[in-house]
Amino acid sequence: MTALAxxxxxxxxxxxxxxxxxxxxxxxxxxxxxxxxxAVGPDLALLTRLGPAILWLGALLASLLxxxxxxxxxxxxxxxxxxxxxxxxxxxxCAAKALAHWLAAGVPLILATPVLGLLLNLDATATAAVxxxxxxxxxxxxxxxxxxxxxAVTLHRGGLLLAVLVLPLSIPVLIFGVxxxxxxxxxxLEFGTPFSILCALSLVSLVIGPFAxxxxxxxxxx
Amino acid sequence: MTLIDLANPTRFLSLTAxxxxxxxxxxxxxxxxxxxxxxxxxxxxxxxATVKIMFIHVPNAWLAMFVWGVMSLAALGTLVWRHPxxxxxxxxxxxxxxxxxxxxxxxxxLWGRPMWGTYWEWDARLTSVLIMFLMYLGLIALWRAVExxxxxxxxxxxxxxxxxxxxxxxxxxxxxxxxxxxxxxxLRMGGPSLDRTFLIPLLVMAVAFSLLFVTLHLAxxxxxxxxxxxxxxxxxxxSRRSA
Numbered sequence: 052m053t054a055l056a057x058x059x060x061x062x063x064x065x066x067x068x069x070x071x072x073x074x075x076x077x078x079x080x081x082x083x084x085x086x087x088x089x090a091v092g093p094d095l096a097l098l099t100r101l102g103p104a105i106l107w108l109g110a111l112l113a114s115l116l117x118x119x120x121x122x123x124x125x126x127x128x129x130x131x132x133x134x135x136x137x138x139x140x141x142x143x144x145c146a147a148k149a150l151a152h153w154l155a156a157g158v159p160l161i162l163a164t165p166v167l168g169l170l171l172n173l174d175a176t177a178t179a180a181v182x183x184x185x186x187x188x189x190x191x192x193x194x195x196x197x198x199x200x201x202x203a204v205t206l207h208r209g210g211l212l213l214a215v216l217v218l219p220l221s222i223p224v225l226i227f228g229v230x231x232x233x234x235x236x237x238x239x240l241e242f243g244t245p246f247s248i249l250c251a252l253s254l255v256s257l258v259i260g261p262f263a264x265x266x267x268x269x270x271x272x273x
Numbered sequence: 274m275t276l277i278d279l280a281n282p283t284r285f286l287s288l289t290a291x292x293x294x295x296x297x298x299x300x301x302x303x304x305x306x307x308x309x310x311x312x313x314x315x316x317x318x319x320x321x322a323t324v325k326i327m328f329i330h331v332p333n334a335w336l337a338m339f340v341w342g343v344m345s346l347a348a349l350g351t352l353v354w355r356h357p358x359x360x361x362x363x364x365x366x367x368x369x370x371x372x373x374x375x376x377x378x379x380x381x382x383l384w385g386r387p388m389w390g391t392y393w394e395w396d397a398r399l400t401s402v403l404i405m406f407l408m409y410l411g412l413i414a415l416w417r418a419v420e421x422x423x424x425x426x427x428x429x430x431x432x433x434x435x436x437x438x439x440x441x442x443x444x445x446x447x448x449x450x451x452x453x454x455x456x457x458x459x460l461r462m463g464g465p466s467l468d469r470t471f472l473i474p475l476l477v478m479a480v481a482f483s484l485l486f487v488t489l490h491l492a493x494x495x496x497x498x499x500x501x502x503x504x505x506x507x508x509x510x511x512s513r514r515s516a
Contacts, residue, residue: 220408222400270352
């Protein structure tokens with residue numbers, strides 16, 4: 052347990068300090084959201100309607116952008132081999148690493164949502180709904196994305212391949228995340244229905260992600 | 274080293290060389306019978322002649338899911354038993370499965386246009402099949418991105434098993450969500466709801482398409498084995514020349 056706590060603390064520290072790059076995700080999120088009004092035009096009513104979708108898309112792309120740091124940096128300096136060989140079960144280690152990554156790169160995205168909601172003319176309820184769905188949904192993005200990150204690090208390929216592998220897996224999260232936000236804002240669906248499916252997706256990925264990532268690290272690193 | 278690994282595939286090659294002509298002939302005969310029966314089947318009282326798209330569309334869609342199932346078994350073979358042919362089977366199946374999925378989507382769109390008034394609708398069944406198509410393409414990209422086939426095989430196996438989660442979602446999407454796509458009418462509780470005149474040609478077509486897949490799959494596996502042999506011979510030659 053102390054080993055896992057130490058690992059989480061270490062990963063968060065590395066991510067937040069110079070060279071870590073977790074906060075670049077927030078900057079990217081901001082840039083994507085700022086780009087949208089240029090693409091669809093500065094019509095405030097339209098932006099209100101598209102707002103949840105834009106925020107979700109931005110958060111999805113931003114979390115994808117930081118994903119390849121999840122194992123790549125450790126692989127480059129050799130600590131990934133030590134982690135794989137250590138006595139702690141690799142599945143738990145992977146879960147801890149993903150948790151640390153979510154705390155360092157995912158939570159800042161959620162914290163940035165209210166500010167970005169202002170830019171998209173969202174009212175308080177809408178912003179709160181988007182933030183709440185992101186809080187429930189981004190763990191699924193991180194934990195399924197971890198599978199892609201583990202595959203990418205064992206293949207020495209990141210970037211586009213990672214995106215091609217991970218994005219189809221994240222489509223359900225996007226669907227139910229946006230559906231839950233829209234339901235909270237305008238209806239007609241009840242908020243609870245898509246929201247509980249979103250939570251279920253997160254919980255399932257919490258189980259599947261560490262096992263698949265650990266399997267791919269174990270089979271792939273040699 | 275790769276040549277030793279291919280020791281068992283030699284037997285596979287000689288076996289399939291004997292089976293393949295028979296399989297191909299059986300596929301051709303069944304396809305002809307199925308197409309004839311499908312053409313002779315009466316028009317539907319509501320859909321008219323467009324109901325005949327079903328005889329192509331439904332087997333394609335079944336096969337699209339079946340091929341992912343085959344790849345999942347092969348993935349288990351790669352990860353658990355380290356069977357030397359498992360990754361060949363998985364690699365050879367991916368493009369065939371992608372083709373079946375693509376055809377299911379295209380025939381579905383052509384059927385949807387006269388029946389639903391639209392080529393595409395973002396409902397649960399269509400979306401989940403589209404996701405599967407994207408995952409087939411991602412899998413093919415993964416196979417092509419990595420040079421070392423055994424390394425690529427293990428990565429692809431894990432991705433295949435994760436993607437297999439999509440299969441029950443596709444199957445039950447029409448029951449879980451209220452969709453435009455019609456619910457299951459053949460494999461369902463209480464027996465098929467389809468009339469006999471439609472059901473029999475459909476089943477013949479389904480068997481024919483399954484045989485078509487087996488034929489294509491075995492042929493693609495042979496090609497893959499031969500391709501690997503050519504490659505290892507080329508590598509040997511290159512290393513001998515440089516030595």
